[in-house]
Amino acid sequence: MEQILTTPDIAARRALGACAALMIGALTLTACGGSANADNNDKGGKDSAKTSAAKIVISAKNGSTGASINTTGVKVSDGKLTDVKMTVADSGQAVPGSLSADGGSWQPKEQLERGTKYAIAATAKDGDGRTTAADSTFTTVSSANSFIGTYTPDGGTTVGVGMPVSFRFDKAIGDKKAVQSHINVTSSSGQKVVGHWFGTQRLDFRPEEYWKAGSKVTMKIDLDGVEGANGVYGVQKKTVTFTVGRSQVSTVDVDTQTMTVVRDGKTIKSVPISAGSSEFSTYNGQMVISEKYKKLRMDSRTVNLADAYDIKDVPNAMRLTTSGTFLHGNYWYNKGNPPFGRQGTSHGCVGLQDVRGGQGDTPSKWFYDNSILGDVVIVKNSPDKNVTPDNGLNGWNMAWSQWVAGSAA
Secondary structure, eight states, X not given: OOOOOOHHHHHHHHHHHHHHHHHHHHHHHHXXXXXXXXXXXXXXXXXXXXXXXXXXXXXXXXXXXXXXXXXXXXXXXXXXXXXXXXXXXXXXXXXXXXXXXXXXXXXXXXXXXXXXXXXXXXXXXXXXXXXXXXXXXXXXXXXXXEEOEEEESOTTOEEOTTXXXXXXXXXXXXXXXXXXXXXXXXXXXXXOEEEEEETTTEEEXXXXXXXXXXXXXXXXXXXXXXXXXXXXXXXXXXXXXXXXXXXXXXXXXXXXXXXXXXXXXXXXXXXEEEOBOSSSOOOBXXXXXXXXXXXXXXXXXXXXXXXXXXXXXXXXEEEOOTTSOEEEEEOTTOSSSOOTTTOOOBSSXXXXXXXXXXXXXXXXXXXHHTOOTTOEEEEESOSSOBOOTTTXXXXXXXXXXXXXXXXXX
16 A cells, blocks of 8 residues: 655655765765775875985984094985084084085094084985984093003104104003004015013004115004903094104214214214213113204203203203103313213213204214104113113014013904
8 A cells, every 4th residue: 555655754754865865975975085095094104114215324322422433423325315413412513524425424524522422413315305314412432431542653754764663552451462453563564563562551563673764664553442441442543654764773882982873784974972971871772762852951850860960952852761861962061171982971861062052063963963763873882781672662672582472462
């Protein structure tokens, strides 16, 4: 039977139909909208995962307290660095640096300071132009937890055949083997070079015989991060090269009070000298010129000789030992009957005739002008003992077998 709908019923059914249609439309819209959002999220998710293929590595980790003062820097893989800013964290002072030509790395231009807090912020792009960033705040190794070795000779210098390579460390070294094995000394002459320890803070290197004239000597110092003692690390990383000049070996004969200068195997001069007196004799042995001064004050109190002398302008002074032996000009004995070539009158030094000011045409000035650091001076026939190998740069007074025995490598 046909159902008859009243007007109110028709209106209600129409309303219900419209509501259903709206609900279906809403569901459809919701479904379509959800699919679109899901697609966008997927796309965005992929972009987030691949924000940049470039990966930045700052060598000093955030919060670290023992960063290297030499090798701290920034590197990137699968991209190029676009900006690196480094500052002293406490002051904000910029630290200049340089970017490699390929954009793959950045380094500070100067060695960093020990025990200082720094901050690095870096950005990079991958091949598709997508960027990434990284930052780190860290503190470099402190002075208390690090050691430095001062060394002679300096890089780029020309020295005599007797000049050893000598390191003096500012802290006692407990692991001598670790430290010595990270200092490599070689010569273009092919001479075998061996290190020898004098105590815990001095390490010298030399060949068995004097360096070959004209050779090049290279020191590769790779102590950065090397633990020299418990919790104490090295901070040096560099290569130093120096040149060995002509060979000059001068022999002082106390018996005859003369010095004979031999250069490249040939005698070029013999000069009168005045060595130590009978009371203050001069050491025997092979000594190396380690310092040169056109004018130097010599005060006897610095060598425990009370008020024996205080000469403010000793000319042409060349140091032979740490304890105070010099070869120098002497002008104060020129009057009357000068002792040069006849008699030892000094407090242990080797005196050469000179005039006040050291500028005259004298044996002292000639020898000073014709000597370089590293030249050898040998003293013989003195009543004194041989100079000890660690008194100055005088390791040549030790037998080779004993020298090698003092190596830790």
